[in-house]
């Protein structure tokens with residue numbers, strides 16, 4: 001909140017300079033298009049802040065600093081200030097725009113400014129839950145170093161992102177676990193043991209959660225390395241732990257369309273919040289699964305098959321994974337159908353999932369499987385195919401199961 005307030009009102013930075021809480025140094029004079037700017041550098045605990053002062057009228061035009069994005073790591077945060085107007089004694093920008101990594105995330109227009117208004121006591125008080133956060137707490141420092149000017153998918157207003165949740169492992173079959181977090185997201189993944197190692201499906205929500213996942217793997221399979229990480233798609237709640245897993249040398253399996261993006265993510269600098277990947281000497285291997293192709297791994301005992309669900313409303317790189325062992329099938333899918341959750345993420349998601357299951361012949365045209373078939377959803381809880389069709393029916397979503 002403090003950070004957003006400061007970004008909205010860069011005068012606060014100057015006030016802190018006057019109070020000797022920050023230092024200020026002149027860096028250089030630059031020309032951009034027809035305007036000349038004096039660039040000042042203000043000290044900051046996270047990353048130095050560059051202020052661009054319009055050389056002609058002395059107003060702050062632009063601010064640039066670095067922050068951490070949970071997947072992209074170091075990113076540039078830029079705020080621009082336009083239309084400075086005098087309120088009573090102080091001038092304010094009537095338009096503020098904020099962008100991270102070049103993507104515009106916030107556009108705010110101010111209609112009027114009142115100096116020192118009378119406000120009820122506690123007007124700006126934090127909710128009780130976060131009130132206990134002190135400036136030297138780990139959570140405070142993580143928050144300070146992480147971009148929360150979010151308007152990205154599922155990061156609305158920064159309230160959503162929970163970095164620290166605990167995981168619970170449930171055994172589905174010998175050598176196969178479902179790993180799910182205890183937050184309201186019920187975000188889950190899978191661990192599958194095979195002869196030569198362990199395959200992890202879904203890296204989870206953050207580096208910290210991913211490290212917990214690694215501990216679970218270590219505890220259950222102490223002699224085996226994670227050879228592969230299968231990532232359903234690139235969204236921040238599912239994929240922010242990818243770098244932590246890949247830093248150990250695991251091959252990353254992703255859907256066609258995001259290969260270059262992942263290559264960049266894996267080599268991105270992470271100086272604001274150094275992570276395991278930033279000090280790892282591993283050169284990552286990224287394998288894309290093509291639209292009509294599949295990726296397989298088997299030791300003759302467990303069979304893993306990954307398919308690309310190109311035709312879906314949620315993400316262009318969407319993968320589903322079939323794990324088959326002892327004549328049972330476990331199908332991992334994320335965000336197409338939040339099984340057992342009572343709602344479903346994307347309109348058209350369940351239909352596209354069932355269409356893919358039929359296309360890849362995982363179920364027949366009547367939506368039946370010869371073997372016991374359990375859907376392990378990215379959010380929610382495991383359900384059988386029959387339970388899935390019945391839940392979707394109750395939600396008013398009719399799945400075409402060849403009944404016509």
Ligand SMILES: [Zn+2]
Pocket residue numbers: 233235314315334335
């Ligand atoms: Zn998603």
